[in-house]
Amino acid sequence: MVNIEEHMTKARDLGLENDRVPVEYYTSAAYFRREQDMIFRRAWLMVGRVEDVAEPGDFIVRDVPPLKASVIIARGKDGKVRAFHNTCSHRGVALVCQDRGNALTFRCPYHAWIYRIDGSLSAIPAEQDFPHVDKAANGLAPIHLDTWAGFIFLNFADEPEATLPEFLAGLDTMLDGAPFDQFPFSIQVSDEIDCNWKNLVNAFNEGYHVAVLHNKTLRAAVVPKDNPHLHYLDIKQFGPHSAGTVPRNFDYDPQAPALTWVYAQMLPTSAPDVAAINEGRAGFYEHPGINRLKIPNFGTETITIFPNISIQPLANGYLFYQFWPMSEGRMRTDVRIYSRHAPRTLREEFAMASTLAATRDVVVEDMAMSRLQQIGFESGGKKYQQFGQNEPLLRMFTRDYEAYLAGGGMPRQPDKAEAAE
Amino acid sequence: MNGPDAPEKSLIPQQFAFLEPFVETWGHLRTQDERYAKRQALDQEELEAFHAALAHRLEEVFTHLDQFDPQALPEAEALLFRVALGLTEAAQAVEIFGQPRVPHAPFPHGVAIAWNGYQPH
Numbered sequence: 075m076v077n078i079e080e081h082m083t084k085a086r087d088l089g090l091e092n093d094r095v096p097v098e099y100y101t102s103a104a105y106f107r108r109e110q111d112m113i114f115r116r117a118w119l120m121v122g123r124v125e126d127v128a129e130p131g132d133f134i135v136r137d138v139p140p141l142k143a144s145v146i147i148a149r150g151k152d153g154k155v156r157a158f159h160n161t162c163s164h165r166g167v168a169l170v171c172q173d174r175g176n177a178l179t180f181r182c183p184y185h186a187w188i189y190r191i192d193g194s195l196s197a198i199p200a201e202q203d204f205p206h207v208d209k210a211a212n213g214l215a216p217i218h219l220d221t222w223a224g225f226i227f228l229n230f231a232d233e234p235e236a237t238l239p240e241f242l243a244g245l246d247t248m249l250d251g252a253p254f255d256q257f258p259f260s261i262q263v264s265d266e267i268d269c270n271w272k273n274l275v276n277a278f279n280e281g282y283h284v285a286v287l288h289n290k291t292l293r294a295a296v297v298p299k300d301n302p303h304l305h306y307l308d309i310k311q312f313g314p315h316s317a318g319t320v321p322r323n324f325d326y327d328p329q330a331p332a333l334t335w336v337y338a339q340m341l342p343t344s345a346p347d348v349a350a351i352n353e354g355r356a357g358f359y360e361h362p363g364i365n366r367l368k369i370p371n372f373g374t375e376t377i378t379i380f381p382n383i384s385i386q387p388l389a390n391g392y393l394f395y396q397f398w399p400m401s402e403g404r405m406r407t408d409v410r411i412y413s414r415h416a417p418r419t420l421r422e423e424f425a426m427a428s429t430l431a432a433t434r435d436v437v438v439e440d441m442a443m444s445r446l447q448q449i450g451f452e453s454g455g456k457k458y459q460q461f462g463q464n465e466p467l468l469r470m471f472t473r474d475y476e477a478y479l480a481g482g483g484m485p486r487q488p489d490k491a492e493a494a495e
Numbered sequence: 496m497n498g499p500d501a502p503e504k505s506l507i508p509q510q511f512a513f514l515e516p517f518v519e520t521w522g523h524l525r526t527q528d529e530r531y532a533k534r535q536a537l538d539q540e541e542l543e544a545f546h547a548a549l550a551h552r553l554e555e556v557f558t559h560l561d562q563f564d565p566q567a568l569p570e571a572e573a574l575l576f577r578v579a580l581g582l583t584e585a586a587q588a589v590e591i592f593g594q595p596r597v598p599h600a601p602f603p604h605g606v607a608i609a610w611n612g613y614q615p616h
């Protein structure tokens with residue numbers, strides 16, 4: 075029998091003594107500018123899944139708000155996935171205007187310069203008037219791209235300071251083989267909120283608020299009697315990334331008629347599939363890097379990837395959250411609910427729409443609180459916010475945030491000159 | 496026959512006439528975000544009346560809908576399904592919050608929703 079108290083990771087267990095953080099980090103334009111340069115232009119940023127561009131010719135367009143970047147991600151005829159800035163080599167137009175599609179070429183709508191799906195420039199109308207343009211050197215501007223576990227990451231540095239595996243610092247090996255690919259279907263919910271992006275990062279890094287803020291939505295399902303403040307268990311650090319185990323209540327049995335009917339059609343993403351667990355086919359539950367303590371009422375392993383990702387593998391899929399700054403006082407939250415398949419019946423569509431509404435409402439609670447927090451910060455009565463012993467991941471994020479702003483944070487590569495000696 | 500001034504005949508299948516009072520409110524909404532907005536704008540009493548009429552009879556509704564190809568629903572069944580989908584929002588108000596809106600959220604509140612690779616009803 076696991077003694078839960080023993081595994082409630084406290085800040086002191088991780089040597090994290092930074093028990094408060096200046097409010098200025100959350101309100102100042104100067105800090106936002108430093109975040110753009112020192113974090114978002116340096117870290118690897120997750121922007122999608124390989125399933126989003128499954129076939130040769132498939133492409134998606136994604137924006138990266140803190141950098142004002144518009145990015146084309148496309149799978150070439152050679153099967154390779156590449157990323158480019160969405161800007162024409164002629165006079166700059168963001169030439170791909172669809173969110174997604176399948177194409178062999180991209181044609182700029184302004185003067186019809188044509189690019190291949192691999193980014194190379196294939197044709198210039200009236201080419202004789204551009205004798206100075208070397209087609210071979212005027213493809214779409216590439217962005218460094220790598221993938222891990224089917225997640226697509228970009229790096230906007232001219233030369234990344236670390237490779238993606240170096241950046242992931244062991245989180246990738248702990249989760250090696252985790253079955254994200256078994257859940258290819260997603261529903262996305264996005265919203266823009268008047269608050270600093272780190273308010274949401276922090277909200278997803280502690281369970282302390284769950285019994286209070288989510289009193290009506292989550293408490294009964296996830297807060298167990300022996301862990302009333304939903305302390306994360308067995309927190310593991312991987313550079314600036316982390317994972318922690320979160321319990322739930324397996325005996326949660328909603329008595330409300332609509333909810334009960336939904337559970338009977340198709341278990342929500344978050345609900346334990348007891349039969350599947352017992353038969354050893356419950357996806358993430360079987361993975362050795364997940365629920366290392368083997369707690370019997372395992373809920374999720376909450377996985378944080380610096381700077382702005384939270385992933386929660388669940389019995390019937392996983393939840394993906396991403397928090398993008400737009401300015402110091404405005405941000406965008408993207409939530410994706412991943413499932414095994416699209417609805418096959420109207421019953422399943424109804425069940426998934428219900429899960430969508432329920433998941434959205436929980437995030438709306440977090441976003442609403444983050445907005446109130448920003449109002450409080452900007453009112454200016456407090457110079458600091460405070461982090462408890464039970465909020466170790468907030469201290470950890472702040473430690474690594476400060477390291478990045480100071481020019482560090484990335485895994486150190488051997489100095490090139492030194493290595494050459 | 497309906498003359499030009501007669502009220503438009505509702506198309507909901509006859510055995511679900513008990514949902515007639517809710518067709519006007521929920522039957523013409525096409526997206527989850529429209530349903531979310533409707534839920535926020537209604538009074539709790541209206542949400543409760545809808546929930547009381549439908550929540551215990553979902554199985555009946557879907558036993559009927561099971562007979563049809565989901566991708567080619569006749570208009571009457573499509574209307575019935577859209578009304579039913581209203582309950583995905585109304586139930587949040589009735590079964591979870593005890594009020595139409597998420598506490599502390601802005602009003603009106605909307606989010607952008609995308610089902611990737613599936614066209615919901």
Ligand code: FES
Nearest residue numbers: 162164165182185
């Ligand atoms: S700007 Fe693209 S062709 Fe001119």
Ligand SMILES: [Fe+2]
Nearest residue numbers: 277283288440
């Ligand atoms: Fe929360």
